[in-house]
Amino acid sequence: MRIGIFGGTFNPPHLGHRHIVEDFHRQMAAAGLPLDKILIIPTYVPPHKAAPDLASGEDRLLMCNLQLENGPFEVSDIEVRRQGASYTWMTLDELHEQYDEVEPETGEKTPAELYFLMGDDMLLYLPNWKRPEKILEDAILVSTIRSHECSVEELKDFAKTHYPDQYEAGRFLFFESEPFPVSSTEVRALVKEAAGIRAADGSSTKVTQHERQIAKAKLETLLDPKVLAYILERELYQ
Ligand code: DND
Numbered sequence: 253m254r255i256g257i258f259g260g261t262f263n264p265p266h267l268g269h270r271h272i273v274e275d276f277h278r279q280m281a282a283a284g285l286p287l288d289k290i291l292i293i294p295t296y297v298p299p300h301k302a303a304p305d306l307a308s309g310e311d312r313l314l315m316c317n318l319q320l321e322n323g324p325f326e327v328s329d330i331e332v333r334r335q336g337a338s339y340t341w342m343t344l345d346e347l348h349e350q351y352d353e354v355e356p357e358t359g360e361k362t363p364a365e366l367y368f369l370m371g372d373d374m375l376l377y378l379p380n381w382k383r384p385e386k387i388l389e390d391a392i393l394v395s396t397i398r399s400h401e402c403s404v405e406e407l408k409d410f411a412k413t414h415y416p417d418q419y420e421a422g423r424f425l426f427f428e429s430e431p432f433p434v435s436s437t438e439v440r441a442l443v444k445e446a447a448g449i450r451a452a453d454g455s456s457t458k459v460t461q462h463e464r465q466i467a468k469a470k471l472e473t474l475l476d477p478k479v480l481a482y483i484l485e486r487e488l489y490q
Contacts (some may be wrong), residue, residue: 253351254365256280256290256324257391259331259340261298262312263305263436264483265319266474268398271432276369276394277324279427287367291328291347292316295338300380305440305489311482318478340368341383344390366391367425372402379414388418396429404428434474442467442474443489 258273273290280287294312297303307315309332316327330346331338344366351364368391375395378384387393395407404426411424418424444450445467448459471480483489 253288253353254285254367255347255351256287256367256369256394257293257343257347258290258369259293259295259338259343261301261303261306261436262292262294262316263303263307264312264439264475264479264488265316266434266436266439266479267476268432268434268474270319270476272371272396272398272429273320273325273369275396275427275429279429280367280394283425283427285367287324289326290324291326291330292320293328293331293343296332296335297337299337299339299382300377307488311486311488315479315482318482319476339382341381341386341390344368344387348390367394368392370395371398372396372407373398375407376402376410384415385418388415388423392423392425394425394427396427397431399431399433439471439474440489442471443483446471446484447487447490449490 256273256276258269258276260269262269273292277287277290294309294316296309297306309329313327313329313332320327331343334342334346347366348363351366353362353364354360355362368387370393372395375393378393381387393411397404397407407426408424412419415423445459446464448464450458475483
């Protein structure tokens with residue numbers, strides 16, 4: 253079985269996430285490696301960064317479901333259920349346990365082929381992850397660019413320099429993608445602004461009605477309408 257994995261804090265999930273994962277789906281098929289399914293895995297607690305305004309695991313699971321509820325995508329609660337820091341090597345271990353096929357008579361194992369998707373920032377941060385070598389044994393890492401500040405060539409050079417053996421062994425894949433530059437941090441700041449709160453100092457006095465409308469209009473271009481409605485209804489990030 254060939255499984256794509258898209259892990260993230262998804263606080264909240266935005267259209268940049270949808271863009272990269274839909275491209276991943278298409279490009280893997282075009283490369284002759286069609287994926288049987290793609291697991292979208294929100295972290296419980298991201299292992300690598302402080303997460304201000306972290307919405308609950310349940311809220312983030314729900315928002316991922318609202319954004320990617322069709323087709324080959326399946327939102328998985330594996331990390332939210334496990335709790336604690338969501339280390340990727342642990343998740344890959346669990347996924348192999350779940351999806352590797354064992355021949356009942358001989359006990360022979362056919363490991364699931366796992367492809368872990370990430371944006372450029374995450375690939376460049378890989379040496380700081382826990383057990384990157386183990387991760388590269390258990391999954392092939394597939395990456396692309398988030399903005400024109402980085403190129404696929406730079407990503408290849410980085411992987412070749414830091415993980416030469418794994419690079420030669422084909423444990424990295426890359427694809428070209430038209431960037432959709434947005435971040436969850438930017439989205440949370442806009443949600444605050446749309447609610448009349450100045451993100452930088454938390455003050456509610458200085459945001460004009462006009463600025464609030466502009467922030468709301470910008471949000472409509474960055475979020476799935478169902479995710480935006482959910483955030484506003486639940487008053488997340490305010
Ligand atoms: P983020 O916090 O960056 O997620 O976490 C990404 C994944 O890496 C999670 O599964 C983490 O558990 C795992 N990780 C990170 C560091 C250390 C370890 C594990 C460890 O085990 O030690 P975000 O929600 O911010 O973003 C999710 C993904 O979407 C990322 O790969 C990011 O690069 C990508 N992305 C975009 N891609 C294209 N265009 C955009 C994007 N915005 C985010 N606009």
